[in-house]
Amino acid sequence: DLEGYPISPLISHSAHKWAQPEWVTVTMLLLSHGEDEKALAWIQGAPTDRVRADALLAYTRWKALTGELTSDQLVKLVASEPPAAKTRILSDAAVFFASGGQKEDAKIVLDVATQQLDNLQGGNEFLIPAPAELLNYEIPDPSAVLNQILALLALARAQDAVGENDEAWNIMQRALTLARSIGPTPSALAARPHDQNDVGADAL
Helix, strand or coil: CCEEEECHHHHCCCCCCCCCCCHHHHHHHHHCCCCCHHHHHHHHCCCCHHHHHHHHHHHHHHHHCCCCCCHHHHHCCCCCCCHHHHHHHHHHHHHHHHHCCCCCHHHHHHHHHHHHHHHHHCCCCCCCHHHHHHHHHCCCCCHHHHHHHHHHHHHHHHHHHHCCCHHHHHHHHHHHHCCCCCCCCCHHHHHHHHHHHHHHHHHC
């Protein structure tokens, strides 16, 4: 932290780690010096959707905590962001507003976040390739799926914060289902040695 600028309490997040912490740090340093436009420009130059969403989340949290960002302003700020980033940032703000007793503001941003659900893709369970296919197999890039999982987890947390417990549980289940599309499940991995025993070395 800079002397006089306790940054960590403003941007700490118990739910996940930043993809590139240095990108978030520069954003906060610019904000601490009142360079809002430069901070936004820096955010837009982020190398990936995940890094940009991280930095924008930190930006909006700072602005909300300092009373410089209303729910309506936040909705406009993230209007052009991808659905996953929009859901994640608005859900995070909903938790903040709810914790401060700003129920109407929490409802506004949570409603918009929930509207993004139809724009988030589903995922099929990861299937382990046959042994002969593994030689040329390329593991799909999980970045887009991870972004959506983060968004769903943030949404579930927000729904729980406003008392929508059943909805939060359903979203958690959706996030778990999506997570299974990234890699093989433990049960599928456990079954693999049995497959080799059943078909023999010829399968290789």
